Amino acid sequence: MMRALLLFLALVSATQLALAEMDREGIDPELRRVLQEAAESAESFPDRFEAEVWLTDMSRRLARQVPDAEERMLILRLVHRYARMFDLPPELVLAVIDVESNFDRYAISYAGALGLMQVMPFWRNEIGRPEDDLHDIQTNLLYGCRILAYYLEKENGDRRAALARYNGSRGQRWYPDRVFDRLGSKWYQY
Incomplete structure (x- = not known):
């Protein structure tokens, strides 16, 4: 109970700091409107x-990579929705x-993986949906979160092993280490 209270207080404090910082920086009222709409529609x-606390905090962290406020809010709302749907920490997905x-929705890897979560196109045929657009943010996040959740199930909750499988580097540590480093240095900063 005490831990939940401390987390709540930290979130409140982070939100107040983020809003104060936004006010000092003269954030455009349009950005504020987009954030409010995102919070209200974040089911x-x-x-x-x-929703306001998490979206405000994560939006600030993501602003440099995704400058367009509407696209940023869409990504954050969908990450949160699909992460929760598949019992994943949203910050891990980020x-x-x-x-x-x-965060390049049009990214294509040298191996042919597509979109934000670098989903391999063969998955479309595997599930009988060859027409799915993996550059579409919603489609890509749905696929990517489900695939990651599947690997977590297969690895009995071992995040390191699941991340290595997700990347195709099973048995190696370099990829999970990169994700954990980014998780700790950027997405979990409480």
Whole structure:
């Protein structure tokens, strides 16, 4: 109970700091409107306040990589929705995207993986949906989160092993280490 209270207080403090910082920087009212709309339509959160806190904090962290406020809010809302749907920490998904594509929805790897979460196109045929566009943010996040959750199930919750499988580097540590480094240095800063 004490831990939950401390986390709540930290989130409140982070939100107040982020909003104060936004006011000092003269954030455009349009950005504020987009954030408010995102918080109100974020159905994966238990309440609007939690949505505002998380979206404000994560939006600030993501602003340099995704300058367009509407696209940033779309990514964050969808990451949160699909992460929660598949019982993944949203911050872990953000760290995977950060490492995989640097939040470039049009990214294509040398191996042919596509989009934010660098999903291999063969998955479309595997599930009988060859027409799915893996550069579409929603489609890519749905595929990527489900694949990561599947590997976590297969690896009995071992995040390191699941991340290595996700990347195709099973048995190696370099990829999970990169994701964990990004998770700790950028997405979990409490």
